[in-house]
Amino acid sequence: MKGKSKVIETIVKRYEGDTGMLIPMMQDLQEEYGYLPAEQLRHLAIKLDVPLTRICAIATFYTSFRLAPKGEHEVTLCMGTVCYLKGAPQILETICEEFQVEAGGTTSDRLFSLQAVNCVGACALAPVMVVDGKYYDGVDPKSALEIIQGLSSSKEATVEKEAQA
Numbered sequence: 001m002k003g004k005s006k007v008i009e010t011i012v013k014r015y016e017g018d019t020g021m022l023i024p025m026m027q028d029l030q031e032e033y034g035y036l037p038a039e040q041l042r043h044l045a046i047k048l049d050v051p052l053t054r055i056c057a058i059a060t061f062y063t064s065f066r067l068a069p070k071g072e073h074e075v076t077l078c079m080g081t082v083c084y085l086k087g088a089p090q091i092l093e094t095i096c097e098e099f100q101v102e103a104g105g106t107t108s109d110r111l112f113s114l115q116a117v118n119c120v121g122a123c124a125l126a127p128v129m130v131v132d133g134k135y136y137d138g139v140d141p142k143s144a145l146e147i148i149q150g151l152s153s154s155k156e157a158t159v160e161k162e163a164q165a
């Protein structure tokens, strides 16, 4: 990975400092780090002379941007219309409460990142949750929690292996 300020320099240069290209710049930044580090967003705001609040508003508006490093697992909950009507908000609320995580965030132990997205294209199976690319249909708050609780971290797996050895 390049030096921290070098990254912003390179990205800004790539778009010739055009503030209208803020979103592609942020996408490039995310590509570099896997998420948008707060410190880098501050650099970007200073370099482009745009208010940091504008950059933060974009970062929180688009679900494709992440403000925290990725977790070991990716949990995506569909909040599209059909899933929404079939109880997705309750599932989201339950997951957020149980694991102290917000949509777009990562649990403090980095076990998983949670995304709330629009239709994942499987409306007939609503409500749908996708974990590491695997689709789970007809989930409810209880089954969603069970699925997530079944996720193990590579750290635990190592400890278990050591215990078995």
Ligand code: FES
Pocket (backbone or CB within 6 Å): 078, 079, 080, 081, 082, 083, 084, 118, 119, 120, 121, 122, 123, 124, 126, 127, 128
């Ligand atoms: S609305 Fe959830 S899969 Fe379409």
